[in-house]
Amino acid sequence: MIQDWTLLGSSQQGIDLEIQKSMLIERYEIPAVVINKKISPYDLGVFELYVHQDNFEKAKLAIIEFKN
Template structure:
């Protein structure tokens, strides 16, 4: 992954990361989900990355929607 991407959130449920990613994309913030969960046993995490220059804006947008998953 390009070094310009910054991990801003970690999720346990892939669908939550995808919802937030889509919200960011709709607000013109480039976002990528990296699913590190094992496909058989579903342990591991799902990481949300944004372009480094948009990280503050992305976190503010996520916080404004009351996202409390850590």
């Protein structure tokens, strides 16, 4: 993974992480990436949402606020 980036969340489907990523970028100007770690033929693995460690706490709070 990219150095100094921290896992913020994971999901089986990934669409929820894409929505969260868009929210972080658009509302809070926090760079975020979603990485697909699925093995396609077997539907194993997850999608993961990462943010830079400097933005981790702010992003975590933003996600909690967004879900409520």
